[in-house]
Each structure stands twice: as structure tokens, then as C-alpha cells.
Amino acid sequence: MAQTLRPRDAVKPLLRVRQTRQFTPEPVTAEEVNAIADAARWSGSSQNKQPWRFITLREPGTVRAIAEAGIPNTRSLTSAAAAIAIVMSTDPPSKIGQAYDEGRAAERMLVAADMLGLSAGIAWINADTRAAVSEILHLPDDRFVRTVIAIGHASAQGRQAKSPRGEARLPRSETVYAERWPEGKGG
Template sequence: MEHDCANMAVDAMRRVRQARLYRSDPVPHDVLTQLLEVARWTGSSRNSQPWEFIVVTDPEMLRQISEIRTPINWVAGAPLAIAIVLNGESAVSEAHDEGRVTERLLIAARLLGLGGGTAWFGDEAQEAQGKALLGIPAARAAHSVVAIGYPVTTRDHRPNRNIGGRKPLAKLVSHDRLGEREG
């Protein structure tokens, strides 16, 4: 039974896709708390926990964020987004930490029956715009929000959508030394 649960969880993790279209239903408060707890407990470099989170539910704010860059215009239709605000002290390790917390939010959302999508502000000027909107001081770093809601689809609906699918393991995995393939 435990084994079945683990297999189901791993299968669900493998199927986590970017959800960009959401129903209008709000994310229940207890579900949001669960997601924030997952974020809070994410591991980070030296356990520095170099983050704060801004929960954005104001439709006007979501709309303004969505207008920073065309590839994130779908954020306007999300019931909620969580902005990840970093300390801005170590770009490399914070980038790793930001990726970890983002992915955990996306996985947790999926396991709870929701869907999420990471939305990057873009270049330096667009980042500055995002930070100004969210009241984040220039010295702190913020690159993205994770939008969350009940997904209508996880199909990429954008006109310039990314190609789906993944490279096969045979092209990705080496043994002992890079390039040494199995068999």
C-alpha cells in the first residue's frame, strides 16, 4: 500500500507540467497555507533560507504583472501568484534555491489537484518593473512569480509555444564518465 502511494506520487511528479490556464475558482486558504509551508521547508544553501514570499491575489496586480512581458500574459487569468523575493546576496546559490522552491511549489500544487506555472519577469528592466510593482527594494532580487490555480489544461496555449516532450534517457545519461553510454 505504501509502495503504491510512493509510485503514485512519483508518477504525479513526473507528470508535473506548466499550467497556464486556470478556472476562476480561488485557491482555498488552507491549500495556500500548505503550499507556503512547502516553500518554507525547502532546503537552501547553508540553510540560509534567502527568501520571502508575496502572495498576490489582487486581479489588478496580477494583470499588471502579466503585462511585463508577452510570454507571461496568462498570469492575468490566475487566481493567485506567489512572488519569490530573494535576499540578493549571492546570485549563484540563490538561483539554485529559487529553482528548488519553485519546483516544490509546482509539485505540491499538482499533488493537491491544482496546477502552477512559473512566470519570469525577463530582462533587467522588466525585473525592475516587477520589483517596483510588488514593492521590492532594488537591492533585493526577484525574477519570477509562480502562478497557481485549478488548471483548465496544461497544454501550452501560446502562439509561440515551446516544443513539448523530453530528450530520451539514452541521450542524457552517462556512466562513470561523460559520454559513456550503457550497453
């Protein structure tokens, strides 16, 4: 009889999806980048509005130009072989709704990269860098980029744990409560 995984073990691949900021020079194929973009465009969004557009980047000059414009946030793009910029509207019906949709697509890209044996990381473009990135990507005035996903093959440094074992996340006892807020626990 086929062995079924315990729920905790079945979701383990997701727990492994982490942020990578250092990559090897090994290229990422157009097919891989497009598959990651497909995973993103199939994300759910509020009222299925799909408020995003994606720009896939494999030209090193473009990826490095964005890296330089947004340092330190964009440091992962200094070595990434590819990237995907999430393009959003400057005038959305709901800013919170838009950011929520964007976050769902971004996380999906990290998961998709992991499924392909690649690594990825989120680079946020701060407000004071947005004009430079808009120019690099030739965006119209009513569009902007806040999130760029760096993609590549993780280098040894990129694979290194960033926190001591067991300390990367708060323990379950401090973050997940059953049925109600625990008595005596401050906000």
C-alpha cells in the same frame, strides 16, 4: 500483502508535474496558497540561509498588473487565480547559490500545487521588467523578484499536451548514463 509500487511507478506523480499557463476563473483559497508557500519555505538552501521571502497574491488586480508588466513571459498570470512571488536579495553573497536556492523553492511550489489538485507555472521577470514589478509589490531597494509562480485550476487548454506523445523530454538513453560518459558521445 500490500502491493509495493515499482520505483518507476512510485515516482510517476512527479513526472506529471508540468507547466500550466491557462487557468479557469475558479478561485484558489488562502489556505491553499499558504500551504504552497509553506512547502517553499521548507526547501533546503545553501547553509540553510533561506535567502527568500515570499509574497502570496490573490488580488486579481495585482496578479494582472504583473502579467501586463512582463508579457510574454508572464502570460500565465493573465488567467491565474493566485500567484506567489519569490523575493530575493539584490546583493547576495553568491549569485549562483542564490539562483540555485530559488529554483529549488520554485519547483517545490509546482509539486505542492499538484498535490493539492491545482496547477502552477513559472513566470520569469526579465531584468527590464523588474522595476515595474518591484513597484507593484512595494519592494525595498535591496530586494527584487525574478520568479513568480502562477497558480490556479488548469483550463482544458492548459491541460492540453504541449508536445506530441513521447516527445516532451529527451529519452532516457540520451540523458541518463550509467557509471561513465558513453564512449564516442560528443559533448
